Amino acid sequence: MPKVLISDQMSPKAAEIFRARGVEVDEITGLSKDELIKIIGNYDGLAIRSSTKATKEIIAAATNLKVIGRAGIGVDNVDIPAASAAGVVVMNTPFGNSITTAEHAIALMFALARQLPEADASTQAGKWEKNRFMGVELTAKTLGLIGAGNIGSIVADRALGLRMKVIAYDPFLTAERAATLGIEKVTLDELLARAEFITLHTPLTDSTRNILSAENLAKTKPGVRIINCARGGLIDEAALKAGLDSGHIGGAALDVFVTEPAKESPLFGTPNFVSTPHLGASTDEAQVNVAIQVAEQMADFLLTGGVTNALNVPSLSADEAPRLRPYMALAEKLGSLIGQLVTDGMTGVTVEVEGAAAELNIKPITAAVLAGLMRPHSDTVNMVNAPYLARERNIEIAEVRHERETDYHTLVRVTVRTPDGERSVAGTLFAGREPRLVEIVGISIEAELKGAMLFVVNEDKPGFIGRIGTTLGEAGVNIGTFHLGRRDAGSEAVLLLSVDGAIPDPLLAAVCGLPGVKTVKGLMFA
Structure with a gap:
């Protein structure tokens, strides 16, 4: 029976789901780093929120660990490269708190527009400063989204309901998707110049860090109001403070900070600044949703091999897993064969699928090929760390689907490139489940590996x-x-x-x- 540790406070629903699915679970929260290191080797799965830090040292001690599940979106507290190298799947729950986070962004937008925190404090202090708090309407204002993914699209939907005009900067947003959402796709400079409200909904990466830098904040429309419920570090906080003090920025609301918990900040006390303590996902509904989601995802993986919302391995639904399992077994054997025949000098690998295989999710098939291929180089290689090991060796990976007719109902071909040329092997499934080699180095041959x-x-x-x-x-x-x-x-x-x-x-x-x-x-x- 797989065994999971829940190391952060989480809805009891998570443990209930694990036990109902046949997964043993321990709930031990508040562990220090050293305490976690001592016991983590006993577990196949680790379920966390934001308190537990899954560091390189903890992952190294987790000799049986197969999956880390983060109940929430951000995985800043997980060393994903270390997990990948150790063959540990890292999952998050990007949809469980999407509505809650989007609603919090809308709430902060209202708070800025109508100066609600200041008006509340003033009124409760016995003042009646009706003329002091002159707000602005949201109707007909232009909202600029930096990031139009799951949460950003929900914010867009709510803003359109408020009769706002929505523009968005997102490198991955297609024109078709923008049209479906009813928004306008623009460049970042266009957004900065036109938006009267800006909300951020993007992960923190090297390309998004300080996306609202001093330089970009200077490009914004005078009086712009900025809301960040995504990640600290997307905004240069010192530049934001300067913009508020100068009046160029009309208001800002942050739910996230570069350093958390944010016990002090130069922004605190600044006029027209609103702050909340990372409450984006803090509703009863969201906490139950992410707990249920992480438990279901981890149980699926440990019991059936299904991979959902993984950050370091191709997704493979619980429904797909049984259908793909024979193909993955075939792919791993083909990878193992060619990996043993070509021991060094490999520069590239191409995985081709034909017939019935071409209708399937090719990513797990490729990962299985690489697992077989890299096994001679590592005793602990699996589908998670095999692509990582291949990248370490600068091996280029290509995937090709063929709709052409083939002599076999289904076919998987693996070709490796070396300085001396190419070598390939191909295989099929007998009776839909038995892996068979059907070609090696261009010669037809039928064999069980x-x-x-x-x-x-x-x-x-x-x-x-x-x-x-x-x-x-x-x-x-x-x-x-x-x-x-x-x-x-x-x-x-x-x-x-x-x-x-x-x-x-x-x-x-x-x-x-x-x-x-x-x-x-x-x-x-x-």
Whole structure:
């Protein structure tokens, strides 16, 4: 039974779902780093919110860990490269608190437009400063979205309902998607020049850090009001303070800060500044939603292999997993075969799918190929860290789908590039589930890749089969299966045979010394 640790405060629904699905779960919160390191090796999964820091040291101690699930969107507290290198899937829950975060951005926009926090404080202090708090309407104002993904699109929908005009800067926003949302796609400079309100809905990356820098804030429309419920670090806080003090920026509302918890900030006390303590996801509904979502995702992965909302491995739904599993087994064997044949100098890998395979999600198939391919380089390689290992070695990956007709109902082909040229292998599924090799280095051959095997390339001459059989027999090696293929009569031929155990190096050398032998390789498959 898989075992999961919930190390942060989370809705009880999460533990209930784990137990109902057949996953053992411990709820131990408030652990120090050293305390977590001591026990993390006992768990297959780690469910967290924002308090637990899944650092490189903790991941290194998590010898059985397979998945980290973040109940929420941000994964700043997870060392994703370390998790990827260790073969640990990292998931988040990007949709569970989307509505809540979008509503908080809208609430802060209203607060800025009508100066609600200041008016509340003034009124409760016994003042009646009706003439002091002159607000602005949202109707007909231009809202600029920096980021038009899941949360940004919800904000756009709500803003359109308020009769605002919505423009958006998002490198990944297509013209078709913008038209569907009813918004206008613009450049960042256009947005800065036109928007009367700006809201940010983008992750913090190297390309988005300080996207509202001093330089960009200077490009904004005088009197602009800015709202950030996404991530601290998207705005240069010192430049924002200067813009508020000068009056160029009409107001700002931050739910997130560069340093959190933000116990002090030069922005605090600045007129027309509103702040909240990272409340974007803080509603009862959102906390239940993300807890349910993270538990379901982690249980799916641990029990069925389904991968949802993963940040370092291709997604694979629980429905897809059973259908793809035979293809992934085939892909891993093909990768293993060619990885054993080409041990170094690899510069690129191409994965091609034809027939029924072309209708499937190709990403998990490619990841399985790479897992098989990289296994000779790492004892702990899997579908998560194999692409990471390939990138470390500067191996380029390509994927190709073919709609052409093929001799097989389904076909997967793997080709590797080396300075000496290309080598490829291809396989299919018998009865829809049994992996079979059908081609190796351009020669048709049918074989099951299993256990210890011997691969030989030789000249197609009479007597060779007898000589190799005698050589193996005299060495006490029992042959299980025997598979032959050739290009043309009398040209190059291949032999792939299974044996009862790994062939020792001296025997490989003896086979290599037989007349007509060009290549000999001992293979091993799980």
